[in-house]
Amino acid sequence: MPGGTEGQPDAKPHWQGHRERLRGKLLKRGAGALEDYEVLEVILMAFIPRRDVKPIAKALMARFGSLSGILAAPGADLVKVEGIGETVAAYLKAIAELQSRASREEISKRPAISSWSALIDYVRTELQHEKREQFRVLFLDRKNQLIADEVMGHGTVDHAPVYPREIARRALELQASSLILVHNHPSGDTTPSRADIDMTREIIDVLDPFDITVHDHLIAGTGGVTSFRSSGLI
Structure with a gap:
């Protein structure tokens, strides 16, 4: 039968435990304790609920070189990365727009x-x-x-x-x-x-x-x- 042995619940996917550890690291030590790709992982975790997002985060970093490069990338380029669909690309572009508007507010005040x-x-x-x-x-x-x-x-x-x-x-x-x-x-x-x-x-x-x-x-x-x-x- 699928899953674990008879009479025992199925083991959690490996990435689920990783997500819990990463969230705990963020909450206990603050965002500054995370590597760039880990910050990206946390964001992707919200948009891609049932998949290991660490490879996706690292693929984005490899293709665009930095967090700022990812946020500046056109949606058409983001979806070329495996695991990034139009919905996730749209969320990333929304985050980029939030960053831009927040920066503009700082110089407007x-x-x-x-x-x-x-x-x-x-x-x-x-x-x-x-x-x-x-x-x-x-x-x-x-x-x-x-x-x-x-x-x-x-x-x-x-x-x-x-x-x-x-x-x-x-x-x-x-x-x-x-x-x-x-x-x-x-x-x-x-x-x-x-x-x-x-x-x-x-x-x-x-x-x-x-x-x-x-x-x-x-x-x-x-x-x-x-x-x-x-x-x-x-």
Whole structure:
């Protein structure tokens, strides 16, 4: 007969005991005691109730390289990993959106330039894994609080078209007093190019007659975030 010996209950699946141990580790020692793949396991346990999720978590880490890479991955790429269906992919994308909105809240509550670490975290979260270059502008009011974060240009793997006069027009529409320029380098190298430097200067010159300040230009990539101001380029 299937299961254990006659008169004895079936043994629990091995992964069920692993789940209980992992939950206990989380509750007793805190999430910081877990490895990245174990944090991912805990999440997957809620979405995949009757399967060993450890191999799935490790497969996701192997394919996308990091937790941030997993959350940034398109749903169409997530479902290519064995064990990840459309429903689980949708849940992971919802978690990514929660992370993005929470980061945006952090920089919306306080003046952006006085909560610099939160701003850098937000920029990194939003752009470090983008496959194409994207140019965004953070429009700020007179108190340096965020009015809007808008994409002003989509591009290829190494170029995004930017129109300084369009940025000026939008800043005036929003009654912005200052702004922060943001774009990504899909290569991962966040070193500003000569084109990046020249374009930044052109935007500053176009905004100057309107008394609109460019506080900084941030370049994000898998290598981190580079600040023009900190680099002496503004």
